[in-house]
Amino acid sequence: MSHGVRRASETAVSNDSALPDRSLRGFVGYNLKRAYNAVQADVSRTLVAFDLRIGTFSVLSVISDTPGLRQSDVAAILSVERSNLVLIVDELERRKLIARQQDPADRRAYVLSATDSGQELYRRAWAAVRRQDQNTMAAIAPAERANLLNALQMIETTLREDRDDQSK
Amino acid sequence: MSHGVRRASETAVSNDSALPDRSLRGFVGYNLKRAYNAVQADVSRTLVAFDLRIGTFSVLSVISDTPGLRQSDVAAILSVERSNLVLIVDELERRKLIARQQDPADRRAYVLSATDSGQELYRRAWAAVRRQDQNTMAAIAPAERANLLNALQMIETTLREDRDDQSK
DNA sequence: TATTGTTATACTCTATAACTATA
């Protein structure tokens, strides 16, 4: 391949000072990015079989689990812009996986729910993603798995609170 | 704000079955994405002061730490396509933060190195990113921090090996 | 034949502003 590039294949964490990304490896952000890119590519490949992307899968998940939400609720839950949710909801509706219904109490709003075929597709896609997720987590010691999820959620919560404090 | 959305603010991990993203929260990929998005927004905001983005900062880091690499080396190290590296290297060179030199041993290749001002800018940007990274990691118990980095690298390594096995 | 750097292109995700209809 190319010269000068050595990889740590034996252990996940290497102190090899010759690694050209050694400065970046100390940052949690860099490791987060690389891990997420790998997982994202993996999950995306799985979802192709269901004609779903991570975005459409996530929205279908939220709507299936909690019928009656409005689009702005779903946007807030998934931390995506309302404007970016529109095309996703459009696509899911066009494929008859979800249904929009006018909220009788607020004529500006649509109430979302998954159709039978939407729930069925979601169940199958969820099972495939879960199988894959368990395979990914198999690389981590069982006692560490909950710690990992906890740490990721702590990072997210901390940064969101920091940002909200700053914008006050 | 909106109705029907409850947030877990007390603890990072919640078993509240009313959380509308409860199905997704079990997936490491979903938590990875949310954590990375938060970190990425945070780091990007910091790098604005140096007129850097995460991509240009990462490339400058690798070139500063290990002078003499070629573009294809840097691309392999950071797992980006060579074609996508060109514009980043162009920008860094135009700003005189790095220099391209013809490799005398291989006239197809350019050897990259950081200029003095490139190293100086990198040092300052690195210090700011490090301060921020430590603030992020402060949310996690000290004993868990190494475990987190280790777990993230294990995930990346495992998935990369899985993919490489499949494509054989 | 294969590799290095490059160009062109396309697709996704993300962010912002502005509009309409309703509240």
Added chain:
DNA sequence: TATAGTTATAGAGTATAACAATA
């Protein structure tokens, strides 16, 4: 005045194919 949904648009990141020069 503010909110829900929408449209348009622009930026960034990413992926692929093809090319000239060189190995």
